Amino acid sequence: QLQLQESGPGLVKPSETLSLICTVSGGSISSSSYYWGWIRQPPGRGLEWIGSLYYTGSTYYNPSLKSRVTISVDTSRNQFSLKLSSVTAADTAVYYCARRRGGSGNYYMDVWGKGTTVTVSS
Amino acid sequence: QSVLTQPPSVSGAPGQRVTISCTGSSSNIGAGYDVHWYKQLPGTAPKLLIYATTNRPSGVPDRFSGSKSGTSASLAITGLQADDEADYYCQSYDSSMMFGGGTKLTVL
Numbered sequence: 002q003l004q005l006q007e008s009g010p011g012l013v014k015p016s017e018t019l020s021l022i023c024t025v026s027g028g029s030i031s032s033s034s035y036y037w038g039w040i041r042q043p044p045g046r047g048l049e050w051i052g053s054l055y056y057t058g059s060t061y062y063n064p065s066l067k068s069r070v071t072i073s074v075d076t077s078r079n080q081f082s083l084k085l086s087s088v089t090a091a092d093t094a095v096y097y098c099a100r101r102r103g104g105s106g107n108y109y110m111d112v113w114g115k116g117t118t119v120t121v122s123s
Numbered sequence: 124q125s126v127l128t129q130p131p132s133v134s135g136a137p138g139q140r141v142t143i144s145c146t147g148s149s150s151n152i153g154a155g156y157d158v159h160w161y162k163q164l165p166g167t168a169p170k171l172l173i174y175a176t177t178n179r180p181s182g183v184p185d186r187f188s189g190s191k192s193g194t195s196a197s198l199a200i201t202g203l204q205a206d207d208e209a210d211y212y213c214q215s216y217d218s219s220m221m222f223g224g225g226t227k228l229t230v231l
Contacts, residue, residue, distance in 0.1 A: 038220075047125065048161075048169065048212055050220035063219055097168055106216040107175060109159040113168040 003028040005098050005114035013092075013121050019085040023098030023114060030079045031056040036101040038110065039072060039083045041094040049094075053101050053108075054081055088121045095119075126151060127213055127223035134229040135203045143226045145196045145213030153194035156216040160189055160198045163210045163225075172211070173198060205230050 009021035023037070030037060038053035052062040054072045062070050071084040085092060095118050099110035128146040135141040145158060152158055157176045161169035171180050173189035176196065188199045196215075200207055208230045213223040 047225045048214075048222040050222065053220075061219070103157070103175070107157040108216060108220055109157070109171065109174045109214060110161075110169075111171050111174065111180065113170070116168050 003100065003112050005100065005112060007096060007098050007114045007117040009117060009119070011118055011120060013088055013119060014123050015089055015121055016087055019083070019088050019092060019119055019121070021083045021096055021098075021117065021119070023081050023083075025079045025081075025100075030074065030081060031076050034102075036108075037074075037081050038099050038101045040097045040099060040110065040113075041092075042097070042116075043091075043094040051083065051085075051096075090121050093119065093121045125224040126217050126221045127215060129211075129213060129223040129226045131224070132227045132229065134231055135200075136231045137203055137205065139203045140199065140201045141203060141228065142200075143198045143211050143213075143228070145198070145215075145223050147194050147196070147215060147217070149194060151194075151215045151217035151221060152191060152196055154217075158189065158191055158196035159214045160187075161212045161214065163212065165209075169212060200228075203230055 004026045006024045013019045036053045039051040052072045054060045060072050069086045074081045095116040097116045098114045100112040102111050160173040162172045163169040176191045177189050186201045210225045212225045
């Protein structure tokens with residue numbers, strides 16, 4: 002049974018870089034059938050897609066965050082990571098990692114991690 | 124403001140049928156992209172409820188169904204139960220993955 006688990010600091014200072022890792026268990030991140038992604042949810046608000054990546058390293062980012070986001074993969078550890086630079090209070094959210102399925106724009110997330118809360122504050 | 128518009132809240136009594144709408148445009152739902160639905164209980168991760176507009180993942184009861192027409196999609200829930208009370212999100216594609224603003228379903 003595939004499981005995803007987010008990990009990383011729960012508190013980040015303004016202007017610094019948020020760094021999170023998603024560890025995949027029960028399946029290989031190198032599967033040719035899937036992409037992997039990050040989604041966030043600010044307190045009391047809706048979901049926002051951050052970006053997605055393929056095990057080869059190909060990435061796709063939300064245009065509104067693209068200048069600050071880097072998503073990368075470590076296939077040896079079966080992990081992928083998120084870095085978000087120059088954070089502000091507006092980046093405070095629950096961050097989820099998930100597995101993406103579908104193709105040709107018909108993408109959806111079928112397996113989600115439990116999420117990790119990141120607060121941006123000095 | 125989300126590209127996909129959902130009503131902030133809907134409600135229904137146990138046993139009733141409710142629908143949640145997701146209104147898009149010609150660049151997303153109207154362009155033929157699939158609509159997907161997620162259910163989120165308080166303090167938990169979203170769970171895939173409907174994928175590719177009309178399909179249910181294994182384990183999702185057939186009380187849940189999805190449809191699409193033109194630039195809008197709908198999630199229907201029949202035989203409403205207390206544990207259906209949750210937030211529901213639609214999701215599609217418009218140059219990138221897009222979510223609706225979410226709808227809070229209250230079971231009266």
